[in-house]
Amino acid sequence: MTTVSEAIEVMRVVAMCHHRTAPRMDDRETVLWTAEVWAELFSVYNLSQGDLIAAVKKRARGSSDAPEPAEIIAVAREIRRERAERETTEERHERESAIDAKVEGRIRSLSEYANRFAIEEKNA
Numbered sequence: 001m002t003t004v005s006e007a008i009e010v011m012r013v014v015a016m017c018h019h020r021t022a023p024r025m026d027d028r029e030t031v032l033w034t035a036e037v038w039a040e041l042f043s044v045y046n047l048s049q050g051d052l053i054a055a056v057k058k059r060a061r062g063s064s065d066a067p068e069p070a071e072i073i074a075v076a077r078e079i080r081r082e083r084a085e086r087e088t089t090e091e092r093h094e095r096e097s098a099i100d101a102k103v104e105g106r107i108r109s110l111s112e113y114a115n116r117f118a119i120e121e122k123n124a
Helices: 004-017 028-043 049-060 069-086 089-123
Strands: none
Touching: 004 028, 004 049, 028 069, 049 069
8 A cells, every 4th residue: 555655755756856837845734635646546546656756667667748647557567577577486485485474474463463352352
């Protein structure tokens, strides 16, 4: 999930690459509202901040106008797809193992929380 602060960083890169056509960065309220919407849009595709920033920079090499979120998403997904195609079997296994470990940690935490809640409920 893309956070608002991550979306702001993407917007800052857009502003650095496209001074004349970038989203407004001079009004705090506008920045926050724009970043919230962009974060929601980016989160649909579970794109990393690194891929989003790389997408802005890649697109900037071929266009002088600031990109819309859909354009950033399309290029970031292309970057992610190309990386996955280059990934070796060992690298994929390592990445999947890291994801599994993260999920197991979340399940363990949730289980511990449920147990504590059940104990507190029982003692109440």
